[in-house]
Each structure stands twice: as C-alpha cells, then as structure tokens.
Amino acid sequence: MISFSAPAKIILSGEHSVVYGKPAFAAGIDKRLRVSIFGRKGFLPSQWSIVEKVVLEYLSDNKIKFTKKSFSVRIESDIPKGRGLGSSAAFAVASTGAYIKFLSGRSFDKQTINNLAYKIEKEFHGRPSGIDNSTSCFGGLIFFRKEFEFLKVISRLNFKIPDSISNRLYLIDTGKPKESTKDMVEFVGRRFNKNPLKTRIILSEIERSTKQMVVSVVKEDQRLFAESVKKNHLLLDKLGVVSDWLKRRLSFLEKYGAYKITGAGSRKGPAGFVLFIDLSGEGDSILKKTGFKYFRISFDNRGLVEL
Numbered sequence: 001m002i003s004f005s006a007p008a009k010i011i012l013s014g015e016h017s018v019v020y021g022k023p024a025f026a027a028g029i030d031k032r033l034r035v036s037i038f039g040r041k042g043f044l045p046s047q048w049s050i051v052e053k054v055v056l057e058y059l060s061d062n063k064i065k066f067t068k069k070s071f072s073v074r075i076e077s078d079i080p081k082g083r084g085l086g087s088s089a090a091f092a093v094a095s096t097g098a099y100i101k102f103l104s105g106r107s108f109d110k111q112t113i114n115n116l117a118y119k120i121e122k123e124f125h126g127r128p129s130g131i132d133n134s135t136s137c138f139g140g141l142i143f144f145r146k147e148f149e150f151l152k153v154i155s156r157l158n159f160k161i162p163d164s165i166s167n168r169l170y171l172i173d174t175g176k177p178k179e180s181t182k183d184m185v186e187f188v189g190r191r192f193n194k195n196p197l198k199t200r201i202i203l204s205e206i207e208r209s210t211k212q213m214v215v216s217v218v219k220e221d222q223r224l225f226a227e228s229v230k231k232n233h234l235l236l237d238k239l240g241v242v243s244d245w246l247k248r249r250l251s252f253l254e255k256y257g258a259y260k261i262t263g264a265g266s267r268k269g270p271a272g273f274v275l276f277i278d279l280s281g282e283g284d285s286i287l288k289k290t291g292f293k294y295f296r297i298s299f300d301n302r303g304l305v306e307l
C-alpha cells in the first residue's frame with residue numbers, strides 16, 4: 001500500500017485579489033486528507049480519471065518508466081468539503097503524490113507534484129490561482145503571487161505565526177455557501193469589467209492589508225494582525241463577497257476583535273469558514289453567542305507527507 005496525506009489550508013489574506021496578480025498569504029492547518037493506493041482492483045473516487053490523465057501524461061512526456069497495474073483507492077479526510085479549506089486541493093496533491101509513486105516506484109519533489117496538482121485543480125475548477133494546492137503541498141506559511149499563468153512565485157516563509165497571535169485565532173463554521181468558488185470569482189470578474197478603476201483601487205488596498213498582515217506576523221504584533229484582518233474584511237465587503245446575512249450575525253464580534261471570510265465568500269447566506277482573532281481573551285464565551293460551530297486553529301508545517 002502507498003499512502004500520502006496533505007493538509008487543508010486557510011487563506012489569511014488575499015483571496016480574490018490573488019486572481020488579479022496581487023499577493024496572498026496562506027497557511028497549512030492541521031486537518032488532513034489521506035489517499036491510499038492498494039495493488040488490487042477495486043474502488044476509485046469519481047474524479048480519479050483526471051488524476052490518472054494528468055499523471056500518466058507527465059510520465060509519458062518525460063519518458064519516465066512506469067508500470068500500469070490494477071489498483072484501488074481509499075480516501076480518508078477530516079477536511080470539510082466546499083467550505084474554503086481546500087479539500088479538493090489536498091485531494092489533488094495527495095492523489096498525485098500517491099499515484100505517481102505507485103506507477104513509477106519513485107518519489108518526486110514537491111515542486112513537480114505541485115505543478116501536476118495545479119493541472120488537476122484546473123480541471124476541477126476552471127481557473128484557480130494555484131494558492132490552494134501550493135499551500136497544501138508545501139505546508140507552513142506561503143506568500144504567493146501569480147505573475148503570469150506560467151510563473152507563480154511561491155515563497156515558503158521561514159517563520160511561523162507566533163503563539164501570541166495563533167492562540168487567539170479561531171475558525172467559525174458559518175455553513176456551506178450556496179455559491180461555488182467559481183461563481184464568486186466570476187462575480188468579481190463582472191464587477192471588475194463593469195468598474196475597473198474602482199475595483200483596481202480595492203485590489204491594491206487588499207495588497208496593502210496582506211502585506212501589513214505579514215509584517216504583523218514578523219513583528220509578532222497581535223493588534224496589527226487584528227487591524228489587517230479588519231481592513232481585509234472591509235475591502236472584501238467592498239468587493240461584494242461578504243453577505244449581509246453574515247454581517248448581521250457576526251458584526252458584534254468587532255467589539256472583541258476582528259473577523260473576515262477566508263476563501264471565496266458568498267453573496268447570500270453562509271460564507272464557509274470565517275477567521276476570527278479574539279483580542280478580549282474571552283473567545284469561547286463570545287463565540288458561543290454566534291450559534292455556529294468553531295474551533296481553534298492549529299497550523300501545519302509539513303505539507304504533503306508520505307505515511
């Protein structure tokens with residue numbers, strides 16, 4: 001049996017603006033998806049044909065020897081689906097790692113696996129920026145910028161979120177958004193086409209708040225981090241990806257800290273996971289009032305691993 005596991009991710013800052021060439025700041029978190037391949041005929045997940053196509057194409061194009069044999073696949077995951085935590089990216093990354101090893105008997109570097117996982121993600125979602133698969137593959141803190149379709153600058157930062165910030169961070173599960181990530185990216189696209197100047201200004205301000213967040217982490221400055229979360233929230237709201245439903249339920253949190261959507265957001269109703277930094281020190285009692293499930297974030301530093 002060959003088994004690989006890859007983590008979920010959260011976008012700390014830069015969702016949507018990353019599609020327009022602005023940087024995004026993301027982190028691996030310790031929820032994982034495992035893909036195991038067994039050497040006998042049996043179950044294959046519904047989207048396996050895409051993994052198969054991309055991996056076989058790579059091996060053939062690069063004249064790498066491999067043997068095709070019967071197999072079955074098992075997926076185990078504690079990453080909620082469709083909530084912006086990157087479950088499909090973790091599937092793409094772990095499946096690529098496991099299948100390429102199963103076929104060729106060799107291990108490949110993460111860069112290669114990430115490139116293939118990005119191709120798979122494109123088949124799933126149309127035009128993803130690539131931040132989801134990159135964060136899942138490399139783990140840790142990622143500063144990402146897509147310069148061109150053929151050039152993505154993926155920097156794995158050599159520092160961590162300090163305890164003074166991470167001990168105050170929560171993810172609130174507001175429920176599965178009605179719109180898909182693709183719908184939301186298209187919505188922002190229409191907005192951009194209708195009003196390019198105004199939208200460009202919002203995107204540039206998001207870039208500033210993303211950089212401010214990185215600085216807050218380096219300086220271990222909890223207040224600056226909260227300020228950048230708040231700014232980011234206001235700007236995402238200006239872009240139109242924060243629903244009134246969400247604001248009605250969560251705006252009271254502003255008295256205690258700052259919150260923002262993480263991921264594509266929504267126009268109506270639930271917005272997937274929301275990031276909250278609690279400055280009051282009363283996190284649990286405040287979050288109970290939201291009526292939503294929530295949990296503390298624990299970060300992942302490993303990315304893709306073979307088990």
Ligand code: PMV
Binds near residue numbers: 017131185
């Ligand atoms: O909701 P998620 O985790 O799929 O995040 C989407 C992030 C976007 O910037 C909106 C799209 C992308 O491909 O980067």
